[in-house]
Amino acid sequence: MSKKKNILIADDHPIYLMGLRALLTPLSRQYQIIDEALTTDELITKLEQHSIDILITDFSMPGEKYNDGLALIQLIKRRWPSLLIIVVTMVSNPGVQRSLRRLGVHAVLSKASLSTELLHTMKRLAPALACAKAWPDSDEAQPGLRVSLTPKENEVLRLLLRGLTVNEISTRLSRTKQTVSAQKKSAMRKLGVTSEYELYEYLQQLGLTS
Missing domain, CATH: 3.40.50.2300 (Response regulator)
Incomplete structure (x- = not known):
């Protein structure tokens, strides 16, 4: 059951x-x-x-x-x-x-x-x-994202989608806020989105968030 x-x-x-x-x-x-x-x-x-x-x-x-x-x-x-x-x-x-x-x-x-x-x-x-899927802990089963995102960008994006702020991600990953922000912007640019809302919409269409 x-x-x-x-x-x-x-x-x-x-x-x-x-x-x-x-x-x-x-x-x-x-x-x-x-x-x-x-x-x-x-x-x-x-x-x-x-x-x-x-x-x-x-x-x-x-x-x-x-x-x-x-x-x-x-x-x-x-x-x-x-x-x-x-x-x-x-x-x-x-x-x-x-x-x-x-x-x-x-x-x-x-x-x-x-x-x-x-x-x-x-x-x-x-x-x-x-069919709901949570964001995976690795790049497996994400061929499209694996090609375009670096491991660090993918890590930042995954934590962002879990609700963490740039400051919180910076603390968790022991990176500067500027580095995390740059990796976030780079990941969003590669995915072709310009806002966090567009990012969530994009991932929903892929079936990664709902």
Whole structure:
């Protein structure tokens, strides 16, 4: 039997959290709710504390550090690029929904129809979860990347995608910040991307982050 996938649910209304737990009960053989969060600050903390496969979160929640929904999702995708994200919201603005999908959200569901849409969405995402790949620890199975990136560039890029900053990578690898920054820029240039967001999008298309 395959290992259950871990879910984190987040909403500032406890009644919706109860509803999410109830809706996911029929899928308890495949998924388990590890924890829940009531604020954006709790959400980030819980992601740091647990190994999460799927995040189901409200779009608008209170928080001290993170009070903008789009900025929060962008931060989460940068730090946890392989995380599958389902956003539930009462916001029906098509522009917001398009922005969420551009940021890498896998589904945007309306709270008004959550009871019918959530289970369908979870079943639709099952193949993506079964094929999910983490960034490898070596260049094996990455022929395209192995040709273009040096081992040091690949190492910097792998740590970047795990959510580390240039300063943190510099400390971990005992390299200067200038060296790490140069290796990061060189790797992105070789891959033909100009921003971290484009980098994550590129790797998602290759199936390396989701």
